[in-house]
Amino acid sequence: MRTAETYARFATAEARGVSPAYERLALAVSRDPELLALLDTLPPAKRQPNLLFGVVRLLGGPVDDPAAFHDWTVANWPAVEEQIRVRATQTNEIGRCAVLLPVLAELPQPLALLEVGASAGLNLYPDRYAYRYGDHRLGTGEPVLDCELTGTAPPTRLPEVVWRAGLDLNPLDVTDPADVAWLDALIWPEHTHRRERLRAAAPVAAAEPPLLVRGDLVDDLPTLAAKAPAGATLVVFHSSVLYQVPRPRREAFVELVRDLPGHWIAAETPEVLPHAQLPEPPDDGMRNVLALDGRPLAWTAGHGQSLTWFA
Template sequence: MTIAEHYRRFAELEAHGVSGIYEDWALGVAGDPVVQALVGGLPPAKRQPNLVFAAARSHGAPLGSYGNVRPWLLANWQRVDPVIRTRSTQTNEAGRCAVLLPQLAAVEGPVALLEVGASAGLCLYPDRYGYTYQGADGTVRLNPPQAADVLLECELRGGATAPARLPEVVWRAGIDLNPLDVADPVSLRWLQTLIWPEHEARRRRLHAAAAVVAADPPLLVAGDLNKELEKLARQAPPEATLVVFHSAVLAYLTPPERQQFVDRVGALDCIWLSNEGRQVLPEITARIPHRTPHRTKPQDGAFVLARNGVPVGLTGPHGQYTQSLS
């Protein structure tokens, strides 16, 4: 896929209807050979629109039309380039807990959570957040015993049902190439920059969730997920059900690395929850029933939520909605 195709696809599948600014910027880059040449000078893994745009914003790129940001980008590329090369897209969206929660709540007894691609670990606290599920039958609210400073809202679609309870999480750990500490202002500022420009509610949620994590930090291990998975899994308490999960992570692995991970997680005594774009694990996407809207609306940007390799739902990339496949 060329840089132009990649940025156009991002505009149409991910940014459209979600961020007008990023949609405009991505379409602008898709039609701009000069900026494409700058992006092409980066390592292939560093050319993602999310990363390039966040790096630019971290140095003060003006929000607004591509026509405004283009001259700034050309004049400041020497400052932006090092940020792209040293940083990564570690978006840590606590809102994704809302689409994972129904699966976690279905696990009986204590749960041990292990997240791969954990970033700062905000998704390791589904039991500490409050939830509002809105569906055709009304609204369901769930709150932890302690007052929740984080409220996650999720729309129920296509017969999806809200969970009846919060899980009993007794252990939480994560793996990331570069775990972020939310108590570090620099790391927190980068997480904030990764949130798309118009999403002010997500920025407020980030800070509220970061406070939860900072008060009770999880075990975060720096390393390659394929090298650290089994070792970290062995540390989970044996009396708990181990749940290995990830959201918007495997796209950053090569196809052989993804298959290696699938093989490794499949060999563990665990429940595996994957929440990824439909192109990331095509063998799972191929199992979606033909009657679902997935087959008729291929450009809705939905993720595929699967349990042990079996698709169970389509979800909003930031946890906005969950749609049942049953």
């Protein structure tokens, strides 16, 4: 897909109705020959909108006005390019715990959680947060995660987690202000509630840090999985991660994770992780498919704000 098409699709499929600022910005970039030419000097995986916009925010550039964004980004391109080349979109969106919870709560307890693409590991604490599915509230912790749930009953219990581990090529540390600043920069401009969630969740992880390992999702997963305690159900999970993995490595990971003991939960777009005979999504926005052990269960919104069960 050409860079212009990537930005146009991001505007219409991901940002529309979710972030007016990023919708305007992505459409403007898709029609901006100068910016497109600069982006095309980068490796394909580094041209994605979330990465560019996050780096500009991190460096203090404007993202609310496309003309100002163009001028600032072109003028500061060496600094922007340097950061893009060393960073990745490690959103670590805590809201995704709300769509994982209905599955986690039904697995044999207690759980040993292993997140692939863990970033700072904030999604390894689904038992510590609180949830609100319409009028149904579960848990007493912070932050409170809201999710519009359709097609199934809300979970009635929190999981029991006895082990937390994460695997990432570049794990982040929630006790490091610079790493937290990058997580903040990746949150879309209007999403004040997501920033509040990040500020509430970071102390939870900092108080009892998970085991975060720098490594590859194929080469290093078996060794880390083998460290899970006996008597706990191993759950390997990931959300909006595999699009950053080249297809051959993605296929190798799927073959590997299917053979591990325990269970595998995935929340990825069907273009990245295909499934046969999916029903139509609830709307034309970009949706992940929530799947357990390769079996598709539900459509989910990217930040965990909704779940449409179809299994």
